[in-house]
Amino acid sequence: MKISYNWLRQFINIEWTPEQTSEILTDLGLEVEGLEKYQSVKGGLEGVVVGKVLTCKKHPNADKLKITTVDLGADAPVQIVCGAPNVAAGQKVPVATVGTTLYAKDGEAWKIKKGKIRGEESLGMICAEDELGLGESHDGIMVLDETLNVGTPAADIFEIENDTVFEIGLTPNRADAMSHYGTARDLKAGLLQKEVKVELITPSVSAFNVENRTLKMDVDVIDKALAHRYCGVTISGIKVTESPQWLQHKLKAIGLSPINNIVDVTNYVLHELGQPLHAFDANKIEGDKIEVKTLKQGTKFITLDGVERELHEEDLMICDAEKPICIAGVFGGLDSGVNEKTKSIFLESAYFNPVSVRKTAKRHGLNTDASFRFERGIDPNITEYALKRAALLIQELAGGDITSDIVDIYPKKIEDFQVRLSFENAKKIIGEEIPKETIKSILTSLDIKVNNVTETGLGLTVPAFRNDVQREADVIEEILRVYGYNNINISNKLNASISSMSRFEDFKIQNTIGNQLAGQGFFEILSNSLTTPSYAALSKQLKTEHNIEMLNPLSNELSVLRQSLIFSGLEAISYNINRKRQDLKLFEFGKTYLNFSEQKEEHKHLAIFATGSQDSESWNSNSKLKSDFFYLKGVVTAILSRLGVSRYNETPIKSDLFSEGVSLNLGKIKLVDFGLVTKSVLKYFDVSQEVVCADFHWDAILDVIKRNKIIFKAIPKYPEVRRDFALLLDDNVTFESIHKIAKQTEKQLLKNINLFDVYQGKNLPKGKKSYAVGFTLLDENKTLNDKQIDKIMKKLQTNFEKQLGAELR
Known part of the structure; x- marks a missing residue:
């Protein structure tokens, strides 16, 4: 998520540097992964100043070049060779001085150097619009206002936007911080812990006024389980044009491309307050009616990117009287968007079911700024406020009148969360006792209301926009992150516990x-x-x-x-x-x-x-x-x-x-x-x-x-005896059968049976194989003698011959 430092300061008036601010945000859990510089004109026109052309004469060695002397506000004027057809004495012009770096359209840098052009010295360059990045024109040099003072930096004249952008690695649970306002709210709480008291500035919507009611739009929310709150208003008589430079700069700084003043306002309010909005061309809404509902499986719908999509029966859609016009909370339709011909709009602000939006976005492979916020859960209490804010901005930038009352369908209010905090539990989890007054101060700074205070804890009301804070442990985490993990002392005492555990775990x-x-x-x-x-x-x-x-x-x-x-x-x-x-x-x-x-x-x-x-x-x-x-x-x-x-x-x-x-x-x-x-x-x-x-x-x-029982036995003190058989067997006889017969023949003294060689090939009858088998015998009470051993081996041989047809080789 990108947050503009200049934009952030519209909500919270701080004098801290971007680097200091990034440290506080990171300590608060809004980890700043990087800082980027943004300039509305690359290079910021550094080294470009206002100059006055004192003289202008034809170059002796070139028909299309002129030699000028220009006053830059220094001790002496400089000579500059210029090829622009419109350069003349007496003009105030922008001059790139020697050492200035300018940037081409493709971003390639080039440096102004002292040099000679056709034999004449040139100490700078008088610039055209496109050479400074201030426009597209290259017909001639820029001629500035005569009242400007010589030597004035061009950056002061053209109001170059210089900004720092924070790249914040936002965790999925922090839906409340997915806007500049939400980030400023956290920053205010963090600054308060550093004893810096600042007020949170919110845009006023008191000027919102319904001029007339000439364009009413009937709204029917049919699937209320998927659209918890739905607001809308119409604005007529607008003029769709490019957005002013200040708005374009705000959007460009955070990586958005300006489209037109209407769409840009909806994007601006989205990133300002965290409330997604959508503007429909009112003339394209059939029957002046909006229905919020699901459609049957397989319904075809073409989205704003020109792709025809097949709808799922659970996809929530914004429809007019005849057709779908938008996938709710995800993406608009191709045929209902705002363009340069639009004269009136229906402006939508809503709270859609997060799970529904996420499923729809995943089904269609869409990931938009709106779906990103809806599926994580936005603030249901700013729906109408954000609508008014956007409507006033549209009036300011595109003209027009508010031509309907605000429709606000909110059948079942999303309630705040009631949580009980125990001071003792907070101490156990944090590992240190934080003063009670500090705890209350932190919670209040986070808009968590303290309902009652006792010796043992607090009764709290957590606002609905903090859908990640619903348990006591969540509240303690909020206290700890604002108080500062780095402020918790590391104990010199090491506690350890030994648990009784079965060896069969x-x-x-x-x-x-x-x-x-x-x-x-x-x-x-x-x-x-x-x-x-x-x-x-x-x-x-x-x-x-x-x-x-x-x-x-x-x-x-x-x-x-x-x-x-x-x-x-x-x-x-x-x-x-x-x-x-x-x-x-x-x-x-x-x-x-x-x-x-x-x-x-x-x-x-x-x-x-x-x-x-x-x-x-x-x-x-x-x-x-x-x-x-x-x-x-x-x-x-x-x-x-x-x-x-x-x-x-x-x-x-x-x-x-x-x-x-x-x-x-x-x-x-x-x-x-x-x-x-x-x-x-x-x-x-x-x-x-x-x-x-x-x-x-x-x-x-x-x-x-x-269930195994371990039996311990002493190591036998009497020696083992091994005897081997080379058995000629049929091919289908397995070692398993030999093992089984041997164990049945001698259960007490036979300890191990080992197959150590197998031979098949020439010198053996067809269908036969040779197994070399070793037998290990042991009496744990006495030493075996040859007579006992021979008796056992004879018995084994007999059983192999009878049951397997074996022969000794």
């Missing part, structure tokens, strides 16, 4: 696993919970009807809450691969959201993704192991092991998300699904390389680990 477990994954080379990602509804169609396990839709989405791509973290991760993988990062290991903790007919649910998940090589390139390693299914399985089992979850069932899963997938379950509780993502899903995300993914059901895992 979610964030603790999450940090543990996050650190483990980071140690394995994974990077954590954080993706948006909002996503596109089309993802639900990628899997039969997801249902479109389970999508939780946003009431007011920013776009269709961010219109529902996600049902799965997998698609968010694939988006990140696609983004990185397209930027030449093919080796990726990512993980994310996040929630999924489901909409069932009886209730809405949210579940926490941990998603893990890997693609490309397991490790980055290195000079001492030539291996480029791919992140495949078995690598991911190792990561998954390591996580479960770290959490103390070892008893689970492994079952294959059939899913249109995984071409090869496994589910790990504890009874009926699903812990994790993982596998190789299908090519069809990868193609949707434009990913051509293999991706493995794991989806942990984090809520279920937290419940499981809370």
Whole structure:
């Protein structure tokens, strides 16, 4: 938001420099992000003075040039060579002295230097309008009033506007400060804390008077829930022209382009008071009637920018007796605007529902100064005042008469907020006790009325324009920002508290696993919970009807809450691969959201993704192991092991998300699904390389680990014994079946079973493979002897031969 320093001083008479003022505004929470200089004429005509042409004669070496001597008010006149046809002795003219910088139309700077033109010395330049930036004419030099004193700076004659503009980073809650008046109101409160008492000057509207009632406009607010207050008045006999220079300068300083005196007045009052206004050409309003209502879905409407838009059934429209003429609070219509032929207008001032305006502006991709203010909430109590202010300015600049009474439809007044402030709570939150009188002074300076005072607190009435101050905490924040955060002392005492917390708290477990994954080379990602509804169609396990839709989405791509973290991760993988990062290991903790007919649910998940090589390139390693299914399985089992979850069932899963997938379950509780993502899903995300993914059901895992009982055992003092088998097996035999048979055969002494080699190829019968399996045996009470060991191994061999058809190689 841009605020003009000169404009600000029309409301509050301060002698502070712009730099000092910016510091106060920043301390008040209106952070000044930058200061810009504005000059109505670039360069400010610095170095240009009034000169008197004493003599003028023809240049001896050029037909179209003349040699002049000019009095600049110095000790001696100077010689200037001039090519203007109208230069003559006795004239008062603007002269750019040596060293002056002038600016061309394109902004390019050029400096006046001492030089020679066709052999004759020239010490300056007699200027035309366009050379000074005062007009477009280049027919000849400017001839000034004869009464002007020689040597007078040109900036004093032409009233050059020099201003400083504050660029304020306004937070969305500060709707009250979206104007010069609102900023001045805050500045007054800030100055009061520095013991600088100033009055807030408000423009008078006492001169407002209805001259006649020859142009009445009937107004019917049909949708009162969307238009809380609507005011209007007609002005006839106006003349639409350019605005005067002072008004143009005010608008240009804050980055607005002047249009005409009527539109400029509405923009001026908007930025002056924060109240959006709109002027309609009264002759284009059919039936002399205004209706404020919504129209049916699909109604066509051409806005002021010439774009035909299709209206939504919830868009509030300003209509005449036959057609829509304006999108309320957002944008005017092409056929109802003011132009040079306009003779009478209907001037509108209103308070529209902030939510309605925001939705409409977002639907149509429009962001105007009016919608910016309406959607944040303006002051409902200045609607009529701003209308009068604008009407008087229009009369001053465009003539005309007020030709109707003001229509003010305000069926249900927007009430002020009643808040109770406790001195004790203020002290606790602020961290320091502010004197009660200071608190009352601050609140009063912010137009917050103190209704009653007790020993414990204050009863307050907060004005409706402060829609961000409705709670005690909000009032305390207002006190603190005006009192000054920098004025709060920092205590030398350090207070700390220790809370009793379970080791199974979610964030603790999450940090543990996050650190483990980071140690394995994974990077954590954080993706948006909002996503596109089309993802639900990628899997039969997801249902479109389970999508939780946003009431007011920013776009269709961010219109529902996600049902799965997998698609968010694939988006990140696609983004990185397209930027030449093919080796990726990512993980994310996040929630999924489901909409069932009886209730809405949210579940926490941990998603893990890997693609490309397991490790980055290195000079001492030539291996480029791919992140495949078995690598991911190792990561998954390591996580479960770290959490103390070892008893689970492994079952294959059939899913249109995984071409090869496994589910790990504890009874009926699903812990994790993982596998190789299908090519069809990868193609949707434009990913051509293999991706493995794991989806942990984090809520279920937290419940499981809370029930785990930790049993401590002494480290066995007797040695382990290992024996190996090389088993010739059918191709369809899995290591899982070997593991299961071995555990059933010897439950007490068999501690570990390890598959350390697999061979398939020549020298083996067709349809066969060789597994090298290691078996670790341990008796915790004594040392095993060969006889016991041989007995166990013989039993294992027999069971493998009977149940699997295995042979020892």
